[in-house]
Amino acid sequence: MADLLSTLLSRRDWLLADGATGTNLFNMGLEAGEAPELWNEAHPERISALYLGAIEAGSDIFLTNSFGGNAARLKLHGAQDRARELNRMAAEIGREAADKAGRPVVVAGSVGPTGEIMEPMGALTKASAVEMFHEQAEGLKEGGADVLWVETISAAEEFKAAAEAFALADMPWCGTMSFDTAGRTMMGLTAAELVKLIMKLPNPPVAFGANCGVGASDLIRTTLAFSAAGPERPLIAKGNAGIPKYVDGHIHYDGTPALMAEYALLARSAGATIIGGCCGTMPEHLRAMREALETREPGPRPALEEVVEALGGFSSASDGSGEDAPQRRARTGRRRR
Template sequence: MSMPQENIKTYLKDNLLIGDGAMATWLYRLGVPIGVCYEELNLSNPEIIGTVHRSYYEAGARFIQTNTYGAHRDALARHGLQDQVQRINRSAVQVARRAVGDDAYVVGGIGSINAGRVRNMEQIGTYGDQYEEQASALLSENVDAILLETFLDVDELLLALDVIRPLTDLPIIAQLATIEVGRTRDGHTLTRAFAELVKAGADIVGLNCRMGPAEVLRSIEGAVVPEDTPLSVFPNAGRLAMSDGEYSYASVPQYFGDSALRFRAQGARLIGGCCGTTPEHIRMMAQVLAEREPLPRVNPEVQIEEAQTPIRVVPPVRPKGIVDTVTQRHTVIVELDPPRDLDTEKFLQGTAELRDAGADAITLADNSLATTRMSNLALGSIMKTKLSAEPLLHIACRDRNLIGQQSHLMGLHALGINQVLVITGDPARFGDLPGASSVFDVSSFDLIRMIKQLNEGYSFSGKPLQQRANFVVGAAFNPHVRQFDAALRRLEKKVEAGADYIMTQPVYDQETIELIYQGTKHLNIPIFIGIMPLTSSRNAEFLHNEVPGIKLSDEARERMSRYEPGEEARREGISIARELVDMAMDRFKGIYLITPFFYYQMTAELTRYIHEQSNLGLSAQK
């Protein structure tokens, strides 16, 4: 077979083109271990890369991708190779050219930088230089086209097109990877996505990775492909499985051959394979499609509005709860730690007393200090249903991966618990199970954004939900840092991410209250000042001398030193806390009381005091 001397898009007008298959999973089957930088093998072991290219070429592929999926600065930096972008990409083109015949197109492959990570538009916006750098290296070796593949988000793929399109007149293939059938992670239908990609300069559009032939077929059956735009499909070999420590895929070559005929019937003209596919999969497709002509694409009938209306047409529900309350009067949140054992009786007694004292919400930590405690979700549900107390649950980034986080939040929604505080969480090695893993799939900024996405009616993956959540999302602020201005900038980013209110770490002096007030008065969301009453002189000295950033006044320490541990010391601790409350109430309408050592009688008394003072203030205004 002799390939016409014309670009790929022109060739595809009248011909089918067989693409190659997987690189990484085939290298794995050849004995290259996971964790190796496969792209670096273009330099250190070009023979094995050439062998893979040649095996696909001999199987019938005439569209050969360079081994450069992750050869951008970000991915190479994980292996200390960030300065080798040019060498690795240029070598990859050379290796591919040597391995295959002149009748094959050699295409420069560029993978998504953000694939597999949490969607973060602020971060995605910084990737342009990396795409330009990689594309420039590939183009310098005269590739026949550029392939942009495995992009979960249309926004990132549009960014890549924006910086690469001006560099070349060669065809650019733009391939999305979808988690849900027919819709991208950032919420676009494929109809809308394909239209946007062609408008931005893509010559060929399609799908690769994530899904096997059946789900890819369902996706393209329901999508409108812009007129005169070739369609490409590179599915996985079914779903990934692991057995006896080995990775495997289910789809056999014969099934791929049958699927190739179905893709042709849908008008696909560039057909290859992605993860799990082997030369045998490609050989079967090539044999089945041999001597067949392409079929015209027949788009499904859709409403015009589908391609024109932005996906996020439903405005988010305005959250209600403590955010509304604090705009009307002083509002009190009280923290009460979940128990470390299986007995809930004392916890529920404390909850009832705090409720009766007037706490607007009772907040439950999420295994604070990385110490194992009872599930705050279970306790929140019990206190809401049995005691009619309003729970506010902390959600730590530490303990759950993204699957667990979304599942947890969906459970909260089902239980009618909608007030949450997002925190990073102390590392597990500092807790009572130091061998436990700290997950940290996302930062607190990411999790705030993702919870707000649930409020808009979309799952973390971008899938539309049948209902919208109504979470009121809080963020934590620690003023006890050396660089207070830097902490403020971090806080502002949390507000930008969507935080509805702020809760501070406990404050023990009036100077810090004033500092927080001056630093946050430009923010138009409620600030809840944290106050935790002292219980003894030993408690005061520990906080002052051993907890980073916390300093008590000499007066407070001297006052606590007058008393032996016991009731009188706690009375003095309440007295000092009242003085802090008085100042805080002059500047903030939100007070966050932290119960020390489960002495909930102390925070109940302070709660009553705050409401008394607040009522006096309202009466005076009248």
């Protein structure tokens, strides 16, 4: 039997994913340095509200509150022995919310990076990484997740370890990397190199792409690079809602709902099938994105100049492949629409 995500992808030209987890939880009272995953037990009603916010805004997919739910990250909070349990809770709350939606909504089990550097540059072994990701995967599976979703990865070896772990859990999965260093991941991968990596995996994802990064413009440029490489799998675009700024003691993202609506349309025209937001993306952004995708026709593949005109300039002159890109503003001078 096909998984729910694959079924929806076979029926729809696009799917709307969710927005930010951290930004929304900070607005609910999460303190800096606090583990969001512990809220699955301490404040399940707030986690349910997080999920419902995305569902009610029109999301077809939402990610669970389990991004930092691996043993390495939880060890910082003395909760490394509770990884499987906390992931199960995250998915259970999500399963309940999705089942009440009145329409098919995919519960995607979020799996973030371990926070450690893998061998040979660091001390984390492949076996340890696979074990941690597998533990998370089993907890999310037990809680009722439809699909696993590894995100914000920068290293090829960590991405491959997650893929291996998800095969052990016998679960479909999606994967995104963060291209936040002059068009490359922190560990130096380009979009084209991720496509090559995907094509060689024995357990390839249902869909793949990019999340987070710098801003909406950069995310579209990365999506265009994916599309140009000719992948055979659906592409994911989950960009931040603008550029982060420190305002009155808080991080604020300057992307308006109108800007994110334009971003969603450009992401679709650039080749993305699953379109959502990352940091700073709130339900009001998602509603604008959904309306735009439903009411406006897709356009041709956008030129880089069109991306700049609609969303503002790029944070770097290159997408990582060596090709220059137009620059029309400093990062702090974004044009709003």
